[in-house]
Amino acid sequence: MNTQADPIKSAPQGTGRRLLVVNPNGNADVTRLIARIADKVLPAGTTAHVVNPLGSPHSIQTLADRRQAEPLAIDLLARNRGYDAYVMACFDDIAVHSGRSFLGAPVVCAVEASLSVARLFAPRISIVTTVESMVPGIRTVVDALGASRTCNVRAAGIGVASAAAGGDEVERRLDDTIADARNFDGAGAVILGSGGLAGRASDLSARHGLPVIDSIESAISLGSLAANISL
CATH class of the missing domain: 3.40.50.1860 (Rossmann fold)
Structure with a gap:
């Protein structure tokens, strides 16, 4: 590559x-x-x-x-x-x-592609992104794609560079945010909404028992x- x-x-x-x-x-x-x-x-x-x-x-x-x-x-x-x-x-x-x-x-x-995949799994979806400043822009794109009624957006409080670097704190914040998406949003599927979060979907899906979609994949x-x- x-x-x-x-x-x-x-x-x-x-x-x-x-x-x-x-x-x-x-x-x-x-x-x-x-x-x-x-x-x-x-x-x-x-x-x-x-x-x-x-x-x-x-x-x-x-x-x-x-x-x-x-x-x-x-x-x-x-x-x-x-x-x-x-x-x-x-x-x-x-x-x-x-x-x-x-x-x-x-x-x-990547937003359009991952929403299309996530909709195959569940009627309610949550997007987990990096920092809070990303949320309004993502909501605008989600709304333009006609998914705002069934899709919430949450920030894990992780910078893009930190997300790409990984580590225990990154994983803890992701776990907490996905748990909140499931418990409070009723999400049956979660999208990882950042290039910095790529490569983690399989492990997170296994830990949380629900489909986690890698937007870049x-x-x-x-x-x-x-x-x-x-x-």
Whole structure:
């Protein structure tokens, strides 16, 4: 799997399907984490370049961070045409609508992908994200997708960089927040709403006895499917 901060400007040639997976923040640790997810879920014959823009905020946790990151993500997409599908590997709709307007290939939103999966399991869903400042933006995207009546959003109080680094305190906060989602929201399924939380769904699902959906895994899996049906 290939990870880069400033990727090549044309898709690599080959016989298989090719995805560009974009981490809109500038955190190389998160980009490497996403690359490991891609390695795990992509079928044989499909390759991915996992990239992040140069100069983007280390974490996208505020509206100001988003305003800085989105133009950089759009520019990165514009300079990397020719892939069979594109995945925006963050729990937001950053660059999704713009990318769909000019790329001529599927652009996958992690919120949309993971909600689609979670709805297969339960009528009520909770999203567990990192910090409280992320909640209003996520609620806006959830509302636009028509899921606000059945989906709550909770913050675990973990920064994106801390989430990616892991540790006992991160796990404790996630466990407490998922327990609250189940006990107070009536959630029958939980979505991990941050790229920094990727890779934990299986362990958390086993600990809590309910489906825990990895939003990045969902997005990359859907990207692979979309790449194989794109024209």
